[in-house]
Amino acid sequence: DVKVTQSSRYLVKRTGEKVFLECVQDMDHENMFWYRQDPGLGLRLIYFSYDVKMKEKGDIPEGYSVSREKKERFSLILESASTNQTSMYLCASSWLVGRGPEKLFFGSGTQLSVL
């Protein structure tokens, strides 16, 4: 079974703190993704990566950055956390099929609260 592991289930941070969310997958997937999920807004793509050291902006990249130094690991960084970044963060990975992702496999999510 594919396993996508997010380092924390719950995080509480203060405004202005630098926050790291870590994600590891064990299926040698090329693609990795970070989404945030808010009630009524569904899943919104923050950043994705299709290879080591490669990254692409998603639909809402402002206030975030990412790092992918190893194929299995994709980190989401909040440079200076703000209260409007309180959300559920979901990491996902997939094989590269054709010219893009196929089925996404998700982690269990990190519920981040910024106070």
Next chain:
Amino acid sequence: GQQLNQSPQSMFIQEGEDVSMNCTSSSIFNTWLWYKQDPGEGPVLLIALYKAGELTSNGRLTAQFGITRKDSFLNISASIPSDVGIYFCAGRSSVGGSEKLVFGKGTKLTVNP
């Protein structure tokens, strides 16, 4: 950008009832995926559809890839309390020379015992 319209937004049903939900778009997709998200967890893939007209089942769940390639349907028969959760559709399409996945906003299902 591309959008998926998923409906209904929420459903409240009695245990034992059948459930239907759908996703529609003005764009053509070459793959449709259906996910379920349990409270406090990440989405889990239920069914993947790859061909127009394809009908695929997974236990009590049945999903169809619409003939026009612009829609997909998910049906749940004889619902049980553990069917509670949010169901997401996702469509895969070619955009500007690459493939992209687009998600619907979800259907929240509540099942009353």
